Amino acid sequence: MELTAETVAPALPAAPAAAGAWATLLRSRSLRVLLAIELVVALAVVGQLWSTRRQVVEAEQRELASLAGAMAAQADATLEAAAAALGTTRDELARGLIAPGTPGADALLRAHVAGLPQFRALDITDAEGRRIASSHADTAPAAPLAAHEFFVAARDGATGALHLSLPHVLRPEDPPSISVAMDWRDAHGRFGGVVMLEAAPDFLDRDFDRLSPSADTRMAIYRRDLGLVADGPGDHSREWAQDDAAHGLWDDPQRARTRELQLPGGERRLVAARALARAPLLLVVSRSRAAALAPWTRQAWLVGGFAGSALLVTLLMGVRNACEQARRRASEAALEAEQARTLRAFQAAQEGAWEWNPATGHSYLSPRMKELLGLARDAEVHDGPVATALLHPEDVEPLRAAFVEHAAGRQGAFDRVFRVRTPDGGWRHVRTRGLAVAGPEGVLLSGTAIDVSDEVQAREERQRLEDELGRARRMEALGTLAGGVAHDFNNILASVIGYGEIARDGLPPDSAAARPVERVLQAGQRGKALVERILAFSRGAPRSRVPLRLQPVVDEVLKLLASQLPAGTSLQQQRQAPDAVVRGDATAVFEAVMNLCTNGLQAMPQGGTLGVALDRVELAEERRLFDGRLAPGRYVRLVVEDQGTGIPAEVLPHLFEPFFTTRSAGGAGGTHRGTGLGLAVVHGVVVDLGGAIDLHTRAGQGTRFELYLPWCDEAVADDAAADDTATLPMGDGQALLVVDDEPALVDLASELLAGLGYEPFGTASSAEALRRFEAEPERYALLLTDELMPGLSGTALAQAVHALRPGLPVVLASGWGGPQFEQRAAGAGITVTLAKPLTRAELARAIARALRG
Template sequence: MKPTEFSKIKIGSTYRRPLVMVGACVIVICVCVSAAWDSWRARNLALQGNNRELSSISSALAEQAARSLQEIQLILRRTSVTANVPQQIQIPDKAIEDFLKREVADVPQIRELSIFDAAGNRIASSEPPGQPDIDIAPREYFRQIQHSAPGATVISQPLKSLADSKPTFAVAIGMWDSAGHFQGAVRALVEDDYFERFYREVDLGRGTQIQLSLDDGVPVVAFSRELDPGDTADLQSAQRIVTGFPLRVTVSRDRRVVLADWHDSFITALVRTSSISLLVAVLALALARQMRRQQTLAERLHSSEQRWRAVFENAPIGVVVLRTAGQFIASNPAFQHMVGYSGIELAKLNAIEISHEEDARGIQGQIARLIGGDIVTARFEQRFVHRDGTMIWTDISIARVSSSEYRLEQSSGHEDVLVATLEDVTQRRLSEIERSRLEAQLMQAQKLEALGTFAGGIAHDFNNILGAILGYGERALHALDARTPAHRYIEQVMNAGNRARSLVERILTFSRSGMVARLPVRLSPVVAETIDLLEARVPAGIGIVLRMKAGDIVVMGDPTHIHQVVMNLCSNALHAMPHGGTLTVALERVHLAETASLTSGLIGPGDFARLCVADTGVGMDAALIERIFNPFFTTRGAGEGTGLGLSLVDSIAREYGGAVSVISAPGNGSRFEVFLPVSSEVAPDVVHEPAALPQGDGQVVLVVDDERALVSLAEELLAELGYEPVGFQSSSAAWEAFASDPERFDAVISDQTMPELSGLELAARVRQIRPTIPVILCSGYGTPELEKKAIEAGVRMLLRKPLQQIDIARALHQIFAG
């Protein structure tokens, strides 16, 4: 009521005293009722406003605690996977300690990161060397880890560090082997002051308390301002669960502090109603007090806004406020740094404009569901395009806030808004992609190994069949007149048999089951010779460029393998240029300073020979590149290729300890680079064999093979070479013949795979009687293990089936010539 109105009522009372009394009574009653109503309403508003403030602050603090602990949890899990902690360890691994120090270097909330064995003894720590031994076996949280599920995170009650007795609490996870046995634990000691400093900077005012406690109510971190920690009789509190952890954040404030202003207003109302004679003065005083109270409330509202702004600005994750159409209303520095735009620039943009084009439709659908009320909150992964063009993966949690809770300053109507939190998960996504790529390489290697085992398994029988075909075919060819049709027919049989022999050799090489005696090989002459052979069948319109910059570089291997690698790569390149082009073959020496990830695997560091075969043909897309090393995969038509060429190249490169890199794009040609480790060995000079077959001098040779046709063939070939062959189809019968007269025989030629006695077993028995007799072992399915066993058994020479007369002649000549 204004003073002028009160004056009019006072003047009128002279004439109408009863009316004045009634009016005065009415005024007194109205004032009393009004005062009581204002007092009750002010009390409720104070409590409600305080409750909203405490709820908002507890939510923000719970989110902050969750993010901090999630970062610790990520470090613990990464450490448990990286650190290979054995059951017993005496000296800590320096690499593990350096790893632990790097993990905690930029994480202020971690005081110490340690690894403990299954008995609770510390075996590695991020602390400097020389720390006393620590045993956490008596700790309650260590027992909880032992009985928890693998991967579970355990948070301890408040404790004092065993190293320096400072207050702290522990966050730990267990380490388990593949059989589910407990191997130890990774523990992080959290800086107690980290959370307390953060709570102090929030500055909630006097009479407040912030407490981070376990689910059972045990406080882990507590901070209070002008409040006795034991005084909890009249506190107004708000509590939020820390997502993903057995923790709660409780923010409390003394009701006496909250209602202090209300008490003042209540007393004022009493004074106002009791001082009706001084109504004007009381009303003026009440008005002044009311204005001061509004100012105080405004200041407190501003202070509350500043506290919320501090949380908003300093949050470690991105926080944005959006209109329902996607325009940015507000964004914190974390999000601005994430996408590379300032707050002013974002205010002029729409979220869709900086989203990845493939994800734009998805985020529009999520926003539509939020606006339509189908869901309250949504969480999904979203890609943004950074200002510099790079792609940023984010984990988004977004919710709709109604207009009754958030009013836009520049909006006259009621408009809901969207509030989103965003975490940058780009590194995690890149790690997942890299892991998927490595898993694909592992599956490819397993598939090649399985196919190789199958391919090698049939080689023995197939080579025996080829041995008879080629051997008797060769004899028939020599026995026929070259002018007869039969001679031409036999030539075609020999050509087909030789192609089959070449195919078996490629299968054996692919399966890594061939003879793998490693010898120093000069690469340059082998590559040059292969290109000379290739030039004779290069189609018209294709030019060959040869660049040999490797000098006299040597690798440990087989010249035939190197020839197959070059020939297969060049054949594929010619096939990829049906309309002509340029084939470039280059050989050079390179040094890799660190491990490199190539298309077919990891290599390095070290010195390597890099063989590059590039074409200007049709090129390949990424999907085709993933399949080119698969066995029997080919892009050629039926009958034009076996699909083993690139599989063979990959197999040889892996066998030599190297790898293959493929760079190609549709329409831009292909570039294959084969990396082979360089050897310091010296390659021997090439020795040219004489044109005529070396002859024997009547030496008696024991021939053993379970194939009757091969025994007969070997006897005929040896007889023509001047030897006296004695053949057996049974290895047991051959052993009995040798045991009855050991001095009769000058050499033994035996198959390896036989039903009674294997070739190695027969050689061992023979050498027990005559240690000096030379033994030649033949096999259609040779392996490195067989080669090793043959050397240990004293076998003089290991030959691969199918054999030709020149192979037997040279082998016997080398043995008898010493």
């Protein structure tokens, strides 16, 4: 009914008879009923408003609790990552895998912190608080940290516990930071210092602005001593003081629940608190109650005004008409509010909605659902939610069958993930869930859908990382086994070659007796070459590392291959890096290139073209390859590509494992054998040079290996004239201390050294050698020692004698030095390192070079 002046005016009594008229109306039963109804309506409105107010407060408290839980989970995840990095570092320190003060230690710290973008640096201090290793590059020394409260807490607290500092400045040139610290102890449990991560002051709350539902929501993180670790992103202005409230929350055993607090200034705030699981921290999220109720207050004024107007109109126009209008408006408002809430919920969740009646073919797709299916928001769809050409062909029929099975009641829950092509050619993963409901027109299917591409990608990435970790662990175990076997075999070969040389020297050249000895020495050299292949895999052999040009090494390999190419096989070369220099051992690089090319030729039993290319690559950002990661920088890339049968997917996880081969014992037609060491040697050499390997293969279309080796800027030394092997450097009666746990090798070395003009003193015990040196430290001109021995190792013995006599020349001869052999040798001041088994010429030159300094 339309309200006009004509319809309202007759309802108003005339002025002269107003008093009598009102008295009559008051005695009217209908008016009394009307007034009673209006009173009831007014009370209902007030009650509903008060109930709505309570619901708004409860909803706000739930939202604050969810926000506090989300921020606490995020903070716990950040601290868990920090604890894992610190725990790994302290374990490596305790096991001696990190040698503070060396470039290797700083590089390892940088590798640890590279996966933690929320942290600036990873540092190690000694027990006095002095920084002894850091992932920071070119950082000026800072003052000792022993007086800092987080250092004291890590030193005096429980071992392995996590301690957070308040925002502070460690170095004048650095911005404020928060230190996350953990103690580290040596192998005997003694306090060795602190490992610590440095982070920006907002590293625990940087995402708060993104997650916060309103601008006036506040957050703070306290320690148990009420030290303020964080107060939300920004300039840390602490716009409200809640320290007293936080103290009460620490002492409240039910602090996980939300509550309403009145601050000292009189402001009432809704507060939610969560205690972090990984560290003794309390996260507090709050919002002013007045701000939270502001929308309700506006709504209450509107509803109150509306109710008053409705009651006035009811008095003028009649109870029935006014009540009907009020109920209709209330119903419409409630429906609109419900629709708005539903729409906001779907928008916030980024979910699409759909309905489909298979019997009638009628369907409905929300605009967001059309987007998820790769359609325009206003596109017309008539054939249901799977009628789009953008779905992955392998998913269309399974998805349609799942709809049918669920509609027929043969499948309980309907929950499927399918793929939709994106504009860039990739695939979006969409998860849809629904329910079948029987209706008058048949079974109606309805449900929602959401984009789960990030979840699928994260799951695939996690699986890939687990596969990489498993492969690395297998390689490490097999490398240790191969190194141990090679060490024992080298000791045997040392006796064979050494005594063979002595026997040959005592026989006339080219005599009948000398020829068998020459064959023994040749067999010993072949055994030595085989051991070097095993050690190249285990990366335990002491190899020289000098700048060398890569292209001449590749040219040498290609010349050898060109002379023995199988029938039907051709070689295609493209070398564009004549000035490419890498730092490593030329023999190892030659063997790696030869093995890789030989592997490509063996992959083409029916013939084909083997392509070999060498060029230069410069990376501006980090790149992940099939095996390893490359940091930004310059690299030499060696590409070997064949047209063979490709590598099956099930073989790829074992590709670089030693003794793993897919070839038969006799090869194709019995012409070659697969030893299983080729690609393992390639992998060992590339990793030893600090590079990485990429692989592209497809069944029936060949394989492409790409080796990335770090570019070396050092100058390559000019080729010197070959040494005169006929004349060996001789000694002048110098006393040499010879140590090896194999008595036969001690006797052999002593006999060789005596023949070279030295006075050897041999022992099979490193402890006995140290006692002899302590008794007469000035007697010996040089120490010749093995590395792996019971008791003191060779590097430990070198450090002990250098403590008594600095500068004593030390020659370390080892068949296998174990992990990080070169770092240990350099740290012990070793003058020359040699690989067993030794020839007399190698031993003579090494002794002479060490004595010359």
